[in-house]
Amino acid sequence: MIEPKVFVLDDPAAVAREAARQIVFAARVADDHARSFTLVLAGGSTPKAVYRILAEGTSGLLHWPSTHILFGDERCVPPDHADSNYRMAHESLLSKVPIHEQCVHRIEGERGPDAGAHAYDRTLRSVLETAPDHLLDVVLLGMGADGHTASLFPGRGFAGDGELLAVPAIAPPASPIKDRITLTPKAIACSRHVIYLVTGAEKRDMLARVLDAAKHGGDPSLPASMVTSAGQVVWLVDRAAHPD
Ligand code: 6PG
Numbered sequence: 001m002i003e004p005k006v007f008v009l010d011d012p013a014a015v016a017r018e019a020a021r022q023i024v025f026a027a028r029v030a031d032d033h034a035r036s037f038t039l040v041l042a043g044g045s046t047p048k049a050v051y052r053i054l055a056e057g058t059s060g061l062l063h064w065p066s067t068h069i070l071f072g073d074e075r076c077v078p079p080d081h082a083d084s085n086y087r088m089a090h091e092s093l094l095s096k097v098p099i100h101e102q103c104v105h106r107i108e109g110e111r112g113p114d115a116g117a118h119a120y121d122r123t124l125r126s127v128l129e130t131a132p133d134h135l136l137d138v139v140l141l142g143m144g145a146d147g148h149t150a151s152l153f154p155g156r157g158f159a160g161d162g163e164l165l166a167v168p169a170i171a172p173p174a175s176p177i178k179d180r181i182t183l184t185p186k187a188i189a190c191s192r193h194v195i196y197l198v199t200g201a202e203k204r205d206m207l208a209r210v211l212d213a214a215k216h217g218g219d220p221s222l223p224a225s226m227v228t229s230a231g232q233v234v235w236l237v238d239r240a241a242h243p244d
Contacts, residue, residue: 004214004233008242012199015236016049019140019195020059022234023050026138026193027062035132038068040183041093042140042150043075043085046197050140051093064099068127072141072188073151073169074107076116076179083177084109107181113168117181120166124187128165135230139183139191143198143224146172147206151182152223161186185226192231196224199238207241 009015023039030037039062041047053059071085079086086106094104105127107120128134141149148154151169161167165187169180188194198207206222213225214233220226227233 002229002232004211004235006211006235006237006242009236009238011238011240012046012049015046015197015199015238016053017059018236019047019050019197020053022193022195022236023054023138023140024060024062027067028060030137031063031066033132035137036066036068037062038070038127038131038136038138040070040072040136040139040188040191041085041089042072042142042197043088044142046142046199047140048088048092050197051089055093055096062097064097067099068103068105069094069099070105070124070127070136071107072139073180073182074109074116075177076109076113076181077177078110079106107166109181113179113181117164117166117168120181121164124165124183128190133230134190136191137193139188139194139229141188141194141196141224141227143196143203143207143210145202145206147210147222147224149196149224149227150188151180152185152226154221154223156223158185158220158226165190185223185228189228189230191229194227194229194231194233196227196233196235196237198235198241201240203241207235207237211235
């Protein structure tokens with residue numbers, strides 16, 4: 001496994017610009033190889049700035065007709081719900097670019113955790129089946145201050161995932177929406193690049209723990225440290241979040 005790379009940027013805006021730059025670069029590589037480009041979007045608040053830059057095209061344009069969009073996780077709510085990751089991505093990016101509707105592979109959270117996860121597992125398998133090298137190009141991830149990523153929360157364990165690519169998840173009691181659907185580490189590993197976006201002093205201690213655990217094969221109690229990729233895991237963090 002290739003050692004994760006950590007890039008420390010001045011502030012959240014610089015993190016967003018660098019993430020957009022790396023995504024556009026990966027899309028150009030796909031285009032140069034006459035491949036479609038698959039981008040897995042993260043939820044939460046940090047990625048919004050990246051999506052706005054991709055929508056504006058200031059870091060370069062993605063070739064949207066050959067781009068497929070997937071999601072790393074979703075809350076079990078309708079797509080127009082205020083807490084929907086799809087709604088956030090639609091408002092900040094997907095409604096502003098010429099992407100074909102059938103190339104946006106939404107997690108149907110409204111179907112509930114079991115049916116929605118089962119359906120997305122099938123979706124992921126069909127996307128991977130036709131993807132070159134059976135790999136997703138870029139998976140975007142965030143990290144919570146508790147060490148979660150996507151909707152892989154501490155205490156979930158990983159033994160039950162087996163060969164599954166999407167599973168139901170339960171968020172901690174403090175979360176607004178408990179029932180979730182998430183990609184498994186196995187699905188995330190089917191990627192050329194994983195790009196983590198972590199900003200803010202409140203994540204500094206956890207980031208240090210997760211980066212250290214990731215260097216030693218991962219710690220199941222820190223799901224963000226369990227993520228691998230067939231290619232490169234990159235951490236884009238700001239100075240406030242970086243341990244040193
Ligand atoms: C979600 C995300 C979640 C998020 C982290 C960080 O559905 O909320 O998948 O894993 O990436 O909680 O969120 P922030 O970017 O808002 O800090």
